[in-house]
Amino acid sequence: MRRALAPGLVGAVVVVLVALPLFLTPYPISLVTRILAFGLLVVSVDLLTGVTGLPSLGQIAYFGVGAYTAGMVGVHVTDNLVVQLAAGVALAALFALVTGAFVVRTSGIVFLMVTLAVGELTHRLADGLDAVGGSNGLAGIPPGTVLPGGEPLLIAGFVYWWVLAVFLLGMAVALVVSRSPLGRAMRGVREAEGRLPALGQRTYAVKLAAFVVAGAVAGAAGTAWTAQNRFVSPGDLAFSVSAIALLSVVLGGAGTLWGPLLGAAVVIVVRDELAAYVAGYGELLLGILFVVAVYALPRGIAGSRLRRVPSVRPA
Amino acid sequence: MRTRRLAPAALLSTAALALAGCGGGSLSEDSGGGGDDSVTVGLVLPASGVYEPLGVDMTRGWELYLEQNDGQLGGRDVEVVTADEGEGPDVGVPATTRVITQDQADVVVGIVNSATALGVKEGLASSEVPLIVANAGADDLADGGEWVWRTSFTNGGIAASLGEQVAEDVGDEPVYLMASDYAAGEESIAGFREAFEAAGGTVAGESLTPFGTTSDYQPFLTRAQNSDAGAIYAFYAGAEAVSFVQQYREFGAAEDLPLYGPGFLTEGGVLEAQGDAAEGVQTAMHYSNLLDTPENTEFVDAYVEAYDAQPTTYAVQAYDAAAALDAALEVSDGTSGADIAAALGEVGEFSDSPRGPWSFDEEHNPEQTYFLREVEMVDGAPGNVVQGELN
Amino acid sequence: MGWLDANLISVLNGFALAALLFLIAVGLSLVFGTMDVLNLAHGSLSLIGAYLGVALVDEDASLGVFVLAALLAAAVGAALGAALAAMTSAINDHLRQALLTLGVALIAADVLRELFGSDPERVSAPAALAGSVDVLGRPYPVYRLSVVAVAVVIGLVLYVVLERTQAGAIVRATVADRGMVEAIGIRSQVVLLGVFGVGAALATLGGLLAGPVLGARPGLDSTVLLLALVVVVVGGLGSVRGALLGALLVGQVQTLGVSLLPGQASYLLFGAMALVLLLRPRGLLPSPYAHAGGHA
Structure with a gap:
């Protein structure tokens, strides 16, 4: 039922994305940069929520580990963005492995709440740790370089290209995994959950693998966030960010990866850009968007068939 | 089939060309404004x-x-x-x-x-x-x-301005320090402690309460009440200040522990919501709307x-x-x-x-006078009445 | 002043907090248990209750005025609950329910901000219950003691209705198997509407009663929603006894726990929840009638 994305379309989108800095002025470019970093976080949420059927409010924890690791490496070790990316992804994946070992034993609403707890505890840890700047956040991160000894990236368009590279890498990992045997097993978990709760060890391993991959992707998104802002604060790890990320998945169409990405873009544009015209009412616009979307787009932007939606209408 | 696949690509290319018409680009140093006289x-x-x-x-x-x-x-x-x-x-x-x-x-x-x-x-x-x-x-x-x-x-500056005054007020008795657990609270406590101890004061204990998620200060107030403190120094603002001052009153801490703090504790809408619960709270601030000049x-x-x-x-x-x-x-x-x-x-x-x-000043912070204010009922509403200058 | 005395005050205060949490959270739990709806606008219902307190109860309000305000809050809650039930009735997917109800919550938050401003507001206790009494040599607010009494009464009524009446039996049967109830000729939509109405009424009532303790301010809705979610998940979704146990646990964690481990105060609530859920994924006292209840 799911049509593979047309390679021509994907190619065209990539070409346009790469070419954007030639046309867009610094502010719109920084907006698209932000959408890509946040979008990659949302893709990681979708890997769990849509593909594996495990609704998560905790990917912000791994995003945060990636973002803070990149920042700490930038401040104390090297301004090389490749090193920051590698370190951020590695630590985020490790953290996902350690926490996931416990978390994936649950499912459904309980999974949702346990991941919420992981996210909130990480948020509060960042807030309380003076070594990473505490509640004031981690400032003083130098502009990054791509090649050793290269020029630091200060211009919006070049920062954008680096974030785009991280995004494309993360997106590629997500797409490859979701089409691999692991991806099939993840969908199997989604379909079987509830019906066959005792698939046992195999389900556990698949869920844990999915959790680690999603954690790594979220970590990559975090390093991209830091590369753009050169600042990380506990506010970036707030519950509201997790909630918006999860709802972007639903808005976009869970399980399709590209749908949630569009959802993320719509959410950021509505909340941060349209809201600039009605200062202070960003959340109101977002609320109206959500309510309208539930009725107007019953299958999300991607139009994909959501799990457990009864097929009242002929498809 | 092939043409159908190409259609969206063509569409996007057109869109890209249209964008190009907007001009601009973001690959060069951005020069700020300042071109004209406005x-x-x-x-x-x-x-x-x-x-x-x-x-x-x-x-x-x-x-x-x-x-x-x-x-x-x-x-x-x-x-x-x-x-x-x-x-x-x-x-x-x-x-x-x-x-x-x-x-x-x-x-x-x-x-x-x-x-x-x-x-x-x-x-x-x-x-x-x-x-x-x-x-x-x-x-x-x-x-x-x-x-x-x-x-x-500066958080530390306001706090420090209270140190000598409180040391003088409490005499030999120590003071219990409370603050919201985030950078501003920590800076406030540090600034106060330094000035207060330099003026001969002693600290009975310290509680940092989770920022933004604490709705009940009773456990912390009880700790202060159980210590040998003769007064409380507290850094809170906004809704936290409302709950804190109200509970300070309800749990009886107000009866034997005078409350001091930076002026955010009783400022603006916060004081309105606290009502008479705030009566007698003494704060340091660089302004009061009741300042008589x-x-x-x-x-x-x-x-x-x-x-x-x-x-x-x-x-x-x-x-x-x-x-x-x-x-x-x-x-x-x-x-x-x-x-x-x-x-x-x-x-x-x-x-x-x-x-x-x-x-x-040379750090580009304001060099200013801090005032000691006390909450009193003025025409039926609580107000921050200026008691004098600190420094 | 001994260690024991000090902590007894914290324990007592934990019961007062638990009473408020129970009133607010039990509706969330019942709605989930019977209707399979995850209502993220539940915190907004409580905040509406609190703001009704701001509007209706002034500083010298008599007990009668306060009771009238409480009844009005419950009526408003019931109406809003029915509206939410109608809005969510066609949506069976938990994630889309979350999208819808959170959207409603965001809209409600901005409407309340327009009406009441963004300054924190105080809700007065009725004059008869203002002030403090001496408990173990320390002043303790009378109002908080009264809240415990009110919650005990409401909890008992709920329990009796659910366990001892025919209406309660139908609700329990709906939790267990909605199809079965329909098969014997009872329109489950009516049952669901009723449960949502009662659950929402308890949330607004609880919000109003919590007013003199928690105040009313923008953002309180999400604070309360998170606490209520923790309460019902820890206790076990869909059961009154679960919500009660969850509320008692969260109340004590927030007071006695904080009193004993002040340095770890930030981590206690979610740490405790994670621990409980990893040991008992269905909560401490899951509804004996509910189906697996784990899917989303």
Whole structure:
């Protein structure tokens, strides 16, 4: 039922994305940069929520580990963005492995709440740790370089290209995994959950693998966030960010990866850009968007068939 | 099939070409504004989230000054672009980026949240746009660097101003310290402790309460009551200050432990919500709307007439930010960020501020008088009555 | 003043907090248990209750005025609950329910901000219950003691209705198997509407009663929603006894726990929840009638 994305379309989108800095002025470019970093976080949420059927409010924890690791490496070790990316992804994946070992034993609403707890505890840890700047956040991160000894990236368009590279890498990992045997097993978990709760060890391993991959992707998104802002604060790890990320998945169409990405873009544009015209009412616009979307787009932007939606209408 | 696949690609290419028509590009150094004689000010204040009440007061203070000066600062026309700072850096940093890149602001004014201020500091410096901080109190924010100026306070400075006074009041008895568990609270406690101990005071204990998530202070108040303290020093603001002072009263701490703190504890709408529960609370602050000076009386009258509300310290900080920018533009060679930053160094003393005379010190923080205020009922409503000067 | 005395005050205060949490959270739990709806606008219902307190109860309000305000809050809650039930009735997917109800919550938050401003507001206790009494040599607010009494009464009524009446039996049967109830000719839509109405009424009532303790301010809705979610998930979704146990546990964690481990105060609530859920994924006292209840 799911049509593979047309390679021509994907190619065209990539070409346009790469070419954007030639046309867009610094502010719109920084907006698209932000959408890509946040979008990659949302893709990681979708890997769990849509593909594996495990609704998560905790990917912000791994995003945060990636973002803070990149920042700490930038401040104390090297301004090389490749090193920051590698370190951020590695630590985020490790953290996902350690926490996931416990978390994936649950499912459904309980999974949702346990991941919420992981996210909130990480948020509060960042807030309380003076070594990473505490509640004031981690400032003083130098502009990054791509090649050793290269020029630091200060211009919006070049920062954008680096974030785009991280995004494309993360997106590629997500797409490859979701089409691999692991991806099939993840969908199997989604379909079987509830019906066959005792698939046992195999389900556990698949869920844990999915959790680690999603954690790594979220970590990559975090390093991209830091590369753009050169600042990380506990506010970036707030519950509201997790909630918006999860709802972007639903808005976009869970399980399709590209749908949630569009959802993320719509959410950021509505909340941060349209809201600039009605200062202070960003959340109101977002609320109206959500309510309208539930009725107007019953299958999300991607139009994909959501799990457990009864097929009242002929498809 | 093939043509159908190509259709979207063609569409997107067309869209890309259309975008190209917009011109621009983002691959070169961005030169800030400053090209002409008018000034673009980016006013970044919270219009949503927990700090919104401060944003409202500060916007009023800013607008009142502009109105009193016919919309001009330093004899130049001013264009104000506003952005919502939101609650934290996740909203405030992009909002500030927008006003300097998109709206080409020559100077940024505002910023309530310290984390946001620290988050935008470097970006502003590298864009050569000065920042006039009208609230955020992080101690290290203004450090004498070229681009950051502050018309508000430092967390440590306010706290320190109380040290000697409290030491004198409590005599031999120690004091229990309480604060919201985040940077501002820690700086406040550190600033107070240093000045208080230097004046011979002793500390009975210390509680840092989770920031933004504590609704019940009873466990902490009970610890203070069980210690041998003779008074409490507390740093709270906003809704936390309301709950804290109310519970301080309900659980009987008010009966034998006088409460001291920075003025945020009983400022503006917070004091209104506390009502008579706040009676007797003593705070240090650089302003009170009940300050009895001709400058302040005139300011309060104008403010009340314009907004039908009493001004707060936050409003005065923004009012004075406008005054500082006014003075700087008066002596400035031009309207670029660098011109304004240089001119801010030459403005001297502000002698007719509602808070009393103040000037920028060498770190670009305000050199000002702190007042000891006590909450008393004035015409049936609680007010911060000035008891005297601290320092 | 001994260690024991000090902590007894914390324990007592934990019961007062638990009473409020129970009133607010039990509706969330019942709605989930019977209707399979995850209502993220539940915190907004409580905040509406609190703001009704701001509007209707002034400083010298008599007990009668306060009771009237409480009844009005419950009526408003019931109406809003029915509206929410109608809005969510066609949506069976938990994630889309979350999208819808959170959207409603965001809209409600901004409407309340327009109406009541963004300054924190205090809700007064009725004059008869203002002030403090001496408990173990320390002043303790009378109002908080009264809240415990009210919650006990409401909890008992709920329990009796659910366990001892025919209406309660139908609700329990709906929790267990909605199809079965329909098969014997009872329109489950009516049952669901009723449960949502009662659950929402308890949330607004609880919000109003919590007013003199928690106040009313923007953002309180999400604070309360998170606490209520923790309460019902820890206790076990869909059961009154679960919500009660969850509320008692969260109340004590927030007071006695904080009193004993002040340095770890930030981590206690979510740490405790994670621990409980990893040991007992269905909560401490899951509804004996509910189906697996784990899917989303």
